[in-house]
Amino acid sequence: MGRLNPLGLAVIIAAIVIPIFLSEYALHLMIMVVIFAILTLSLNLISGYGGLISLGHAGFFLIGSYTSALLSVYQGWPFWLSAPMAILLTATSGLLLGFPALRWSGHFLAVITIAFGSIAQLLSINWVFLTNGIDGVAPILRPYLPGIDLTSNLNYYYFVLICLAFIVYLMIRLVASGFGRALKAIKDDETAAACMGIDVRITKVSAFVISAALAGFAGALYAHYIRFLNPDSFSLDVSIRIFMMMIIGGTGSIAGSILGSFVVYVLPEVLRPLQDYYYLIWGVIVIVVMLFLPGGLISLGSVVRARLAERKDRADQKIVSTEAQP
Amino acid sequence: MFFQLATSGIATGCAYALIALGFVMIWNTASVVNFAQGEFVVIAMFVALTCHVTLGWPLWMVLPLAVLLPAIVGYATERVVIRPVIGAAEMTIVTVTIGLQIVLSDAAKIIYGGQPYSFPPLIAGKPLSLAGIVVPRQSLVVIASMIVLAIGLHFLSQKTSFGKRLRAVSQDRETAKLMGIDVNRTIAQGFALSAAIAGFAGVLLAPIIYVSAGLGLPLLIKSFIAAIIGGFGSYIGALIGGLLIGVLDNLVGFYISSHYREVFTFLALILVLLFRPQGLFPHHR
Numbered sequence: 001m002g003r004l005n006p007l008g009l010a011v012i013i014a015a016i017v018i019p020i021f022l023s024e025y026a027l028h029l030m031i032m033v034v035i036f037a038i039l040t041l042s043l044n045l046i047s048g049y050g051g052l053i054s055l056g057h058a059g060f061f062l063i064g065s066y067t068s069a070l071l072s073v074y075q076g077w078p079f080w081l082s083a084p085m086a087i088l089l090t091a092t093s094g095l096l097l098g099f100p101a102l103r104w105s106g107h108f109l110a111v112i113t114i115a116f117g118s119i120a121q122l123l124s125i126n127w128v129f130l131t132n133g134i135d136g137v138a139p140i141l142r143p144y145l146p147g148i149d150l151t152s153n154l155n156y157y158y159f160v161l162i163c164l165a166f167i168v169y170l171m172i173r174l175v176a177s178g179f180g181r182a183l184k185a186i187k188d189d190e191t192a193a194a195c196m197g198i199d200v201r202i203t204k205v206s207a208f209v210i211s212a213a214l215a216g217f218a219g220a221l222y223a224h225y226i227r228f229l230n231p232d233s234f235s236l237d238v239s240i241r242i243f244m245m246m247i248i249g250g251t252g253s254i255a256g257s258i259l260g261s262f263v264v265y266v267l268p269e270v271l272r273p274l275q276d277y278y279y280l281i282w283g284v285i286v287i288v289v290m291l292f293l294p295g296g297l298i299s300l301g302s303v304v305r306a307r308l309a310e311r312k313d314r315a316d317q318k319i320v321s322t323e324a325q326p
Numbered sequence: 327m328f329f330q331l332a333t334s335g336i337a338t339g340c341a342y343a344l345i346a347l348g349f350v351m352i353w354n355t356a357s358v359v360n361f362a363q364g365e366f367v368v369i370a371m372f373v374a375l376t377c378h379v380t381l382g383w384p385l386w387m388v389l390p391l392a393v394l395l396p397a398i399v400g401y402a403t404e405r406v407v408i409r410p411v412i413g414a415a416e417m418t419i420v421t422v423t424i425g426l427q428i429v430l431s432d433a434a435k436i437i438y439g440g441q442p443y444s445f446p447p448l449i450a451g452k453p454l455s456l457a458g459i460v461v462p463r464q465s466l467v468v469i470a471s472m473i474v475l476a477i478g479l480h481f482l483s484q485k486t487s488f489g490k491r492l493r494a495v496s497q498d499r500e501t502a503k504l505m506g507i508d509v510n511r512t513i514a515q516g517f518a519l520s521a522a523i524a525g526f527a528g529v530l531l532a533p534i535i536y537v538s539a540g541l542g543l544p545l546l547i548k549s550f551i552a553a554i555i556g557g558f559g560s561y562i563g564a565l566i567g568g569l570l571i572g573v574l575d576n577l578v579g580f581y582i583s584s585h586y587r588e589v590f591t592f593l594a595l596i597l598v599l600l601f602r603p604q605g606l607f608p609h610h611r
Contacts, residue, residue: 047417053416053417053420100596100599103599103603104599104603106359106416107353107359107416107420108554108558108599110359110420111547111550111551111554111595112595112596112599114547115551115592115595115596116592118547118588118592119588119589119592119593122585122586122588122589123589125585126583126585126586126589236543236547240424243421243424244421244424247417247418247421251417276432276435276436277432277436279428279432279435280428280429280432280433280436282428283425283426283427283428283429283432284425284429286421286422286424286425286428287407287422287425287426287429290411290418290421290422290425291407291410291411291422294411294414294415294418
């Protein structure tokens with residue numbers, strides 16, 4: 001991730017220029033892709049680097065969204081205060097979920113996080129006094145930025161894009177830091193990492209807290225974009241979707257998380273003409289990618305290159321062996 | 327009232343117990359957490375619905391078919407999508423089974439639509455009254471079937487060579503291979519058997535709840551939690567965990583609120599993990 005390759009640069013330029021020419025609907029998709037990219041990056045921190053499966057990220061997303069939305073609608077707080085509050089509250093919930101993660105991993109953690117996400121959603125449906133239940137919360141105002149009108153979707157797109165860029169920068173720094181390397185060491189071998197003097201407990205819990213905080217931030221961005229919140233948007237399906245984005249893109253890769261969010265969010269829309277069949281085909285695609293590219297789509301380039309090199313190697317050997325014969 | 331509710335909870339619990347049993351079986355033999363396990367139940371439900379309700383076949387003809395078809399699907403999925411990833415990273419395996427879940431549940435939705443269907447009781451007649459508790463005949467059938475099936479499975483795993491192979495593979499795959507056991511074949515058969523059990527549970531469950539294409543994932547999560555509460559990997563634990571979840575579900579639904587059913591299931595999971603993380607009936611490998 002050291003230097004930027006030409007392809008990465010092209011993607012960044014495309015992300016800045018192309019939306020100007022997009023339809024309102026396509027622009028909506030792009031904003032959602034960016035918000036989900038932040039969510040996927042946050043999941044990638046604990047799952048990709050830390051190796052802890054979480055299927056409850058929609059729970060953090062929900063807490064972040066609702067905190068910011070409720071504070072802004074009922075208390076009149078501006079986005080610039082309600083969003084930090086959302087981050088703070090989700091970080092706290094990340095702390096709560098981080099402790100079980102110390103003790104359990106793998107499928108146990110998967111089901112604990114499913115439980116967390118489901119409880120969050122069920123409470124948001126049933127605590128009508130707080131969340132207004134299935135009727136939802138509205139109207140949530142767009143953030144106010146002097147001189148820039150964020151009620152325009154194009155401007156809001158650039159706003160979330162800048163947020164994403166900031167978080168990518170943060171991630172790159174975090175992964176390269178001592179904390180990031182400690183997290184990777186724990187993923188590879190927890191005992192060995194502990195022997196090297198890494199505090200496994202603090203590292204794992206902090207990873208959960210940071211991840212939750214980022215998901216909460218994504219939640220605030222979502223709430224103030226969509227302007228109407230309803231518990232439906234935070235089901236187990238959403239958690240699974242975020243998980244899929246990370247896996248399909250490439251676990252443990254920042255570019256992979258962003259690619260995954262794009263593919264997983266846009267592909268169903270592209271497949272929409274297939275109507276009922278699109279979800280089925282999407283499932284088949286997931287399986288096929290896992291069978292042939294377990295490293296995710298981001299590994300496509302290196303896999304193809306390795307195959308070509310192998311083929312070339314074999315061809316070279318053949319030439320050598322035919323030359324050797326008199 | 328308490329016993330009344332508990333008894334009807336046991337009937338649903340029996341079905342959860344069987345699903346959990348099959349789920350644990352796949353985990354033990356193949357080390358795969360199968361997120362598509364609930365879909366095997368749904369397949370059986372729709373087979374039963376089509377043959378019994380639409381075509382009017384008698385139950386004794388429908389039941390073998392409703393057990394066989396999920397078994398075939400289970401066997402096929404193992405051969406096609408699970409075998410290539412066995413031994414891969416846990417996240418890869420989980421993703422593949424989630425992909426499978428999406429494919430199977432959406433296939434059911436394409437064929438039958440999203441709406442719920444009602445299914446007639448397996449056995450007709452007036453409910454029986456036992457010591458002041460009114461028990462529908464349906465519940466008795468379910469409970470009796472589960473007991474018979476559990477005993478049958480115990481016999482299968484202890485006495486037959488297939489059962490012994492299955493246990494050998496779950497204890498130590500490498501050693502089993504050295505003893506001349508075809509591990510791959512055994513895993514595939516284990517998948518078929520666990521899908522067949524799920525199918526049987528599906529037929530039992532069909533008259534109790536409305537049959538719909540979206541049932542797979544919620545049923546899977548219920549049985550997953552049941553397996554953990556019982557002690558993950560233990561068969562007897564899976565059965566008792568399933569019964570407990572069924573009873574708890576019913577009691578919470580009546581005494582607290584039906585909106586909070588799932589919340590309490592999840593809380594039970596969290597409490598067990600906090601205070602007895604090995605589960606109620608720990609599994610020793």
